[in-house]
Amino acid sequence: HAAEKSFMMGEAFSEIGEYGKAIAAYERAAYDFGINLFSEDAAYSAVMAYRKQIEAETDEWQRNELMRKRLETQLLFVDNFSFSPYAKPVLFDSIDMLYNEKDYERVVDQAGRFFELKPEGTNKEKLAVHLVLGHSYFEMSLFDMSEKSYLSAKSLMEPTDNKSITEVTDRVAASIYRNAETMVAEERQLEAVDEFLRVASVAPQSQFRKNADYDAATYLLVAEQWQRALDVLLDYRNRYDVQRVDLD
Numbered sequence: 001h002a003a004e005k006s007f008m009m010g011e012a013f014s015e016i017g018e019y020g021k022a023i024a025a026y027e028r029a030a031y032d033f034g035i036n037l038f039s040e041d042a043a044y045s046a047v048m049a050y051r052k053q054i055e056a057e058t059d060e061w062q063r064n065e066l067m068r069k070r071l072e073t074q075l076l077f078v079d080n081f082s083f084s085p086y087a088k089p090v091l092f093d094s095i096d097m098l099y100n101e102k103d104y105e106r107v108v109d110q111a112g113r114f115f116e117l118k119p120e121g122t123n124k125e126k127l128a129v130h131l132v133l134g135h136s137y138f139e140m141s142l143f144d145m146s147e148k149s150y151l152s153a154k155s156l157m158e159p160t161d162n163k164s165i166t167e168v169t170d171r172v173a174a175s176i177y178r179n180a181e182t183m184v185a186e187e188r189q190l191e192a193v194d195e196f197l198r199v200a201s202v203a204p205q206s207q208f209r210k211n212a213d214y215d216a217a218t219y220l221l222v223a224e225q226w227q228r229a230l231d232v233l234l235d236y237r238n239r240y241d242v243q244r245v246d247l248d
Contacts, residue, residue: 003029007038010045019053022046027073031080043077044086071097078113088117092125095132104136111136127156134171143179147172166205173199173206180212189219197232210240 010025026049029042050070057063074094078087091114098107111133114121121129134149150172157165180195196216199209213236220229 003033003036003038003042006032007042007045010042010049014045014049014052017056019049019056022049023053023073031076040081040084043081044084044090047074047077047086047090067097071101075110082117088114088121088125091117092121092129095129099132099136102139104140107132107136108140123156127153130156131168134168134175138171138175138178141178141182143175143182147175147179150175169203170206170208173203173208173212176202177208177212180215184219190223190225193219193223193228210236213239 006025006029010022010029013019013022013025023046026042026046029036030039030046031043033039047070050066050073054063054066054070057066071094074090074097077084078091078094081087091110095107095110095114098104098110111129114129115126120126130149130153134146134153137143137146137149150168154165154168154172157168159165176195176199180192183189183192183195193216196212196219199206199212203209213232217229217232217236220226220232
């Protein structure tokens with residue numbers, strides 16, 4: 001009856017606000033005796049006890065330390081109880097915490113895990129995870145992957161949500177533009193041109209299109225691809241009502 005008694009001890013400590021002791025007792029019940037009748041509830045109760053402990057803590061340093069421990073406890077819960085109905089909301093919260101900590105690589109790992117859990121999350125949950133995933137890839141300079149994540153997020157948006165659609169479309173364009181800049185830095189200018197011009201086809205109304213078109217024309221001129229450069233520049237002039245483009 002050790003697991004049961006540890007769980008009951010955790011409940012008792014939690015009732016009187018001794019959350020640190022409650023967590024220790026819950027985690028014994030959850031992880032020290034193998035899978036048992038109390039392990040899942042005990043593991044989840046440890047997560048909840050951390051949340052209560054953080055709410056009660058007034059010292060900022062201690063709060064940050066408890067947040068770190070809470071995150072690890074939540075991920076441990078998902079590791080061991082992915083079948084639990086609590087697994088998805090716990091993991092969803094953990095992904096947000098990892099992103100706030102700028103731990104982008106772990107965001108990517110845990111987001112992949114989120115999409116594998118059954119049953120699937122709601123469209124709202126999947127949208128949020130795809131956005132966080134896109135932001136993380138972008139921060140990691142994996143711009144082709146950030147583009148894919150943003151497009152996945154966009155596909156889950158309500159057609160009437162014009163503001164969010166515009167914002168994520170700009171993020172798609174930013175990913176393409178930054179990927180093109182990376183190609184330029186690697187001296188792959190003609191590949192970069194194709195990438196710059198792709199902004200117009202994927203996100204024609206984006207704020208990044210003007211710079212992308214101009215940069216494409218610039219590198220076409222450098223490569224002496226006169227006709228392509230002329231086509232891009234004429235379109236640029238007409239689109240942005242430019243009377244004269246100085247090519248010097």
